[in-house]
Amino acid sequence: MADKAGKRAMILAAGLGTRLRPLTLTTPKPLVPVAGRPMIDYLIDLLKADGIDHVVVNVHHLADQMEAHLAPLMPWVTISDERERLLDSGGGVVKAAHLLGAAPVLLINADSFWLEPADAGESNIARLWSAFDPDTMDMLMLLAEPGQSTGHEKAGGDFVVRSDGRLSRYREGLADPLIYCGAMILHPRLLQDAPREPFSLNRFFDAAIAAGRLHGIRLNGHWLTVGTPEAIGAAEAAIADFSVTR
Template sequence: MSDFPTTAMVLAAGLGKRMRPLTALRPKPLVEVGGRTMLDRTLDHLRAAGVQKAVVNVHYLADQVEAHLAGREQGLEIAISDERAELLETGGGVTKALPLIDGDHFFVVNSDNLWVDGAVPSLQLLAQQWNPEIMDALLLLVPLARASSHSGRGDFHMDPAGRLRWRRDGRMAPFVYTGVMIVARHLFDGAPSGPFGFRLLWDKAMAADRLFGVTHAGLWADVGTPPAVAATETLLATV
């Protein structure tokens, strides 16, 4: 655990269109699930794992997110990556924030998914499995059958060594990306300066056989729509 990442990038800049009307007057990361915002739940995981700094990007209703973060209890350094001028998507948002991010590798966490740890906390599991000699990115995956409120067909196939390949068009795949990963800083070398999604970087890592996954053993929910909020609250009541 000596290489445990000290910094996490928290993606909180999305428009939350699928979550309307809940996001008409508030950003999606501040939607509450079980009496706590999704952003706070994410930051709680980071702090509990020992992460020292969270870089949070903001765009839609950015002032609300900044005010909320300013009111949080201490214990985790917060830095803001401002995307008010242009929404940069997942890959572009992290690229812009790199000057604020410490370390050769770091966590990237979506603020709009919710997870409950299994026997080993998932951030620790990622850190334990991280091997910079063979990996550019290590993704936390959940089996499609256990992806609560998720309506997709899965994202990845994973071989016995943990290497990932995309689901083929029109087919199913057994694993869903949870929105949590460790990524190497050098994977961003040569990345575009404008908006782009993480798939561009994952394709780059996959082409070099350096995109890996590990299976999340706890609960996970895709909290993307208002009905998913109620379903996730029901799921949390079973924990």
């Protein structure tokens, strides 16, 4: 079980949002509004509700706008500045490692979020912290079934749960595909020998799979991701429907 004292999170918010153009030509992707709110604000609410003690947000594209939006949340939020060089998801985490500390950390993508039932009890983030076992896991992912997601464009899913409870990559034809919700607990030991250059977190995913140390839990609620302008309407419809039916 992860130590809940001094819980830290990092929102990965430095991407260019190329598929969301033309919206992202003038607005950073995390600030694109969905149902009247910037996407990142949904995540901020989730992190506040879980009692996260400190949040790191990396910035690159239209970084001044990001900093201005987050300024009222400082010093609870700290900026990891990637203006000079975009480092991709993995490289961005490595650059921010000195801000994240030595304990397991929650990583969360800025372009997706989820809705939780009012009677959910323990939140999904709290469930991640509770389920993380540093002795057997390098990463613990939050995963959704295709039927509880909106905006996921990849056929099938991203991962499957093996018979021993560990995760492996989804391949066509496998049963019970699960979608990575862009949120996970990561043990910082993975960062110790990682390259200080741009690279994707997929490198860590594959290493953890090979070591049998990638695990996941299933989402309670509905997950949304917004990758294109057309996806905004679908996300807003899902939010409206969830609000009515929950």
